[in-house]
Amino acid sequence: MSTDKRHEVLNQTVADLSQFAVVIHQVHWYMRGPEFLNLHPKMDEFMDEINDILDEVAERLITIGGAPYSTLKEFADNTKIPDEKGTYEKSIPDHVEVLIKGYRYLRELAQEGIEVSGEAGDSVTEDIFIDMQGKIEKTLWMLTAKLGRAPEL
Template sequence: MKLNKIGLDQDKSVALSKDLNTLLANFQQYYLNLRGVHWNIKGKRFFDLHEKFEELYVDANLKVDEIAERILTLGGTPLHTFEDYTNAAKVPVGKNITKDVEAVQLIVDSLSELLTIEREILDASDDANDEGTNAMMSDLITEQEKTVWMFTAWLSE
């Protein structure tokens, strides 16, 4: 087994970098969804949702950077073009969403897809003894599960 510069199995690190690039592409689509609903939301809940969506997209932008840096740490190259993101993304695309319920449902659906990808990466990073990626996935999963719970509660009014 050949180890990389941080002491992890080289082949497993390459595979994890590929998986993290899939997550990166999907996070970029999630980020774009958040920007879109932030800009286009209308109605009586505008002020609350406009502010919340901004909070989420600022946070998502930071996470995109962290994911890209993890890919680099593992020796990979982060995807960085819209074409790459479009080809790899599974997160639903929200276009011209102006209604509150539709916007929140898009966020829940997007996070559900991200959680699926993150759990797959968590399993692979555990198998690779990659605590750095493990910790990142655990943190993302914990935070996103709470956000899904809160938005699902909001949707159930």
């Protein structure tokens, strides 16, 4: 891995966003219940947003001389988001809790990216992480509201 801390946090973000897209897809496939018709298409929106952020992060990494992870093995070997077998036994609130946990982790990763980029004087990368954090916080607000809670950011 590169010694540039920006490269490290960007590549960590590539691995984690790739893994989290799979987690969202799993929720999309395995959810069942009275809210299915509303939440199933919402998962498509969440996946699209995560994939858009992933593309921007990977392209920024390339722009500043890095090389993004690009294989399933690299994603699996480097992600910090756990893998869990899909099940129809999970309730919709349980699925939402899985998403909240993942989004909270990504929010902290974005904060690390903001700090590392700021220290390097790289305002463009910093801005990418600020935008990522804002999108994630909005999604956290929606998901926690779904469960009748405040976002606790």
